[in-house]
Amino acid sequence: MTDSSNDTGIAINFHEVKKTFRERGKETEVLKGVTGTVPSGTVLTLVGPSGSGKSTLLSMCNLLLSPDEGEVYVNGKEIRDWSIPDLRKTVGMAFQTPTLFPGTVLDNLSLGPKLRGEQLDNPGYWLREIDLPEDLQDRSVEELSGGQRQRIALVRTLINEPSILLLDEVTSSLDPVSTQVVETLITDWRKKTGATVLWVTHHLEQARRLGDITWYLEAGELLEARSTEDFFARPENERARMFVNDPEDMKVVAETVATSTSMVSSTQGGK
Numbered sequence: 001m002t003d004s005s006n007d008t009g010i011a012i013n014f015h016e017v018k019k020t021f022r023e024r025g026k027e028t029e030v031l032k033g034v035t036g037t038v039p040s041g042t043v044l045t046l047v048g049p050s051g052s053g054k055s056t057l058l059s060m061c062n063l064l065l066s067p068d069e070g071e072v073y074v075n076g077k078e079i080r081d082w083s084i085p086d087l088r089k090t091v092g093m094a095f096q097t098p099t100l101f102p103g104t105v106l107d108n109l110s111l112g113p114k115l116r117g118e119q120l121d122n123p124g125y126w127l128r129e130i131d132l133p134e135d136l137q138d139r140s141v142e143e144l145s146g147g148q149r150q151r152i153a154l155v156r157t158l159i160n161e162p163s164i165l166l167l168d169e170v171t172s173s174l175d176p177v178s179t180q181v182v183e184t185l186i187t188d189w190r191k192k193t194g195a196t197v198l199w200v201t202h203h204l205e206q207a208r209r210l211g212d213i214t215w216y217l218e219a220g221e222l223l224e225a226r227s228t229e230d231f232f233a234r235p236e237n238e239r240a241r242m243f244v245n246d247p248e249d250m251k252v253v254a255e256t257v258a259t260s261t262s263m264v265s266s267t268q269g270g271k
C-alpha cells in the first residue's frame with residue numbers, strides 16, 4: 001500500500017475549496033468553499049443532484065483539477081506539494097466510462113507495474129477476483145463487453161495499491177450482475193487493505209449500502225456530512241431530506257440554480 005504511513009488519521013481534508021469554471025464568457029461557481037474531512041479507512045459516499053460539484057470535488061484529490069482557492073490535504077500533505085507520480089499512485093481513480101488502451105487485457109493490467117519497472121506477478125488472481133476467466137488475459141480489450149471493461153479498469157487501478165480510491169459513478173452503466181461484482185470487489189479489497197474510498201453515486205441505495213459516511217452536496221455546497229446510517233434515517237438538512245425523498249425532482253432544482261448562478265456572474269461581467 002502506498003503512503004499508508006499517515007498518522008493524521010485523516011485521508012483527505014478539504015479546506016474552503018472553491019472552483020469556478022469559465023466558459024464562453026460565462027462563469028459557474030461549482031464549489032463554493034467546501035470544508036470537510038474523510039477519516040482514513042472509511043467509505044465516503046457522495047450524493048447530490050446532477051451538477052452539484054461531486055465529480056469536481058473528487059478531481060481535486062488527485063489534481064485532475066486544482067482548486068482556485070482553499071487547500072486539499074492528502075494524507076496530511078497539501079495537494080500541490082505532492083509530485084504527480086506519487087500522488088497518482090497514492091490516489092487511484094476510476095470513472096463511469098472505463099479508459100483502457102488498445103491491447104490485451106494483460107497489457108492493460110500490467111501498465112502500472114511496467115511503469116515502475118516491475119512485472120505483474122499474478123494476473124490470474126486479479127481476474128478471478130472479478131469473476132472473469134484467466135484465459136481472458138490474452139484477449140484484446142476491444143472484444144470485451146462494457147461490464148468486463150469496467151471490471152478490468154477497476155482492477156488495473158487496484159493493482160497499483162492506492163491508499164485512497166476515487167470512484168465516479170463506476171457502476172452507473174453496468175447491469176446488476178456486473179454492479180454486484182464491482183461492489184464486492186471494492187468492499188473486499190478495502191477490508192483487506194484498509195484503504196479509503198470516496199464513491200460518487202446517483203444510486204441512493206448504493207450510497208446507503210456501501211457508505212460509512214455520506215456527504216450531500218448541492219450547488220457547490222456541502223450541506224450535510226454524517227454517518228451514512230444517520231443520514232439515510234433522516235437527513236437534518238431540509239434540502240438533503242427533499243433529495244432523499246425525491247432525487248429526480250431535485251435534479252431540476254439544481255440545474256436552475258446552476259444556470260442562474262452563471263447568468264448572474266456573466267451579467268456582472270465576471271472576474
Ligand SMILES: Nc1ncnc2c1ncn2[C@@H]1O[C@H](COP(=O)(O)OP(=O)(O)OP(=O)(O)O)[C@@H](O)[C@H]1O
Pocket residue numbers: 021022023028030048049050051052053054055056057258
Ligand atoms: N471543465 C468544465 N468546464 C466548464 N464547466 C464544467 C466543467 N466541468 C464541470 N463543469 C460544470 O460544473 C458543474 C458541476 O459539475 P460536476 O460534474 O462536478 O457535478 P456532479 O455533481 O458530479 O454532476 P453529475 O452528478 O451530473 O455527474 C456542472 O454545472 C458542470 O456543467
